[in-house]
Amino acid sequence: MSNRDESETVHDLAYYEAVPYLLVVESVEREGQWLRRAEYPELPGCAAEAESAVEAIEMLESERRRLIQLLWDRGAPIPTPRAPLRRTLITR
Numbered sequence: 552m553s554n555r556d557e558s559e560t561v562h563d564l565a566y567y568e569a570v571p572y573l574l575v576v577e578s579v580e581r582e583g584q585w586l587r588r589a590e591y592p593e594l595p596g597c598a599a600e601a602e603s604a605v606e607a608i609e610m611l612e613s614e615r616r617r618l619i620q621l622l623w624d625r626g627a628p629i630p631t632p633r634a635p636l637r638r639t640l641i642t643r
Contacts, residue, residue, distance in 0.1 A: 567619050567629045574611075576604050591615055593632050 572591040579588045579600065589607040590598035597618050599610035622629045 564619070564623050567623065567631070568616065570631055572615070572632060574608070576607065593630050594618055595630070 572593050574589065575592055576587060576589045579586055581600070586600045586602060587604040587607040588598060588600045589604065589611040591611065594615060597611065597614055599607050599614055601607040601610055619629055
């Protein structure tokens with residue numbers, strides 16, 4: 552058995568490519584034009600803007616793969632979401 556915690560686990564590139572990052576889509580105004588902005592806040596700088604939400608999400612997915620590959624190639628840490636909070640039931 553290992554004494555390593557989750558933060559020390561070594562993963563391959565496929566693991567990071569499959570991580571379910573939080574996706575945020577919002578409408579933003581740029582120079583009088585409304586665009587849809589999609590981003591993965593847990594991946595700094597990973598965002599895309601387009602006329603439609605679908606187009607923005609497709610562009611974002613390409614950017615996510617590019618960014619993860621770049622970080623992997625550099626040997627830099629790849630951000631991953633924190634573990635979900637666990638719900639504790641209170642009984643009386």
